[in-house]
Amino acid sequence: MCYEDNGKMSKVQVLVACIGQSDDSLYREMNLQTDTVLANQCDQYGYKEFLEPDGSRVQLVSTTDRGVGKNRNKALSFAGGEFLLCADQDMVYCDDYARIIEEAFCQCPKADIIVFRLEYMNRFTPQKKECSGFRRVRLWNSMRYGTARVAMRKNAVEKACLSFSTLYGGGARYSSGEDSLFIREAIRKGLRMYTSPTVIARVKQEESTWFKGYNDKYFIDKGVLLANAFPCLKHLLLYYFAYGLRNVSEAYGFRRICKLIREGFAEYKRI
Secondary structure, eight states: OOOOOOSOOOSEEEEEEEESOOSSHHHHHTTOOSEEEEEEESSSOEEEEEEOTTSOEEEEEEESOOSHHHHHHHHHHTOOSSEEEEEETTEEEOTTHHHHHHHHHHHOTTOSEEEEEEEEESSOOOOOOOOSSOEEOOGGGGGGOOGGGEEEEHHHHHHTTOOOOSSBSTTSSBSSOHHHHHHHHHHHTTOOEEEEEEEEEEEEOOOOSSOOOSOHHHHHHHHHHHHHHOTTTHHHHHHHHHHHTTTSBTTBOHHHHHHHHHHHHHHHHHO
């Protein structure tokens, strides 16, 4: 046991990508208990600070920018904690999330990034069987993880000059992928990433801000992302994704999905 609750403030700081906030109420709604940056996209610029009863500092940073990549970059620019936890506003954290995170980095000292588990509310989501202990994440399996459950060492992120793409994600030109590109870039630059079997939060399964169903744009955007993230493997991955998604809709069979993903490859060349 290498974590001790000695009354000192936590080393964990939560970076929340959120929209439409005017105060610090989200801090309580998410059951946050550590310093927090609320990167808030709304209709005006602004900055407010709140001191919570537990001693935590909450910074509400409001901008009129749009796109989750811009939002996460804004939060990173205000980050000051030793361990940075990326979050979305539809999450509710466990009471001891800070202890779990600090203990995980203590138990896995080689880790620069640790991916924790989430539980899902409001609908049944089968939980995959998790191995005990920490497991290394490599490039080949990195696209399965989103950043909303990622904790990072601040000094490692700064040293690698990491940031989120502003072309991808909710509110951006392409509907998703900013987290996959961030994680891939981190691994390419030598950061060591591991998974933890421990749950740190629950997610309220509300309507997605970016997924509007399987349509042409969804598959074209997937092609743009694959061309960016895996330029040498994109054609192999095309068949992998097309085969896996061939039955999601009667309107989209294997051949049509392949055609649309290839259109995404061509569009990426024009960016």
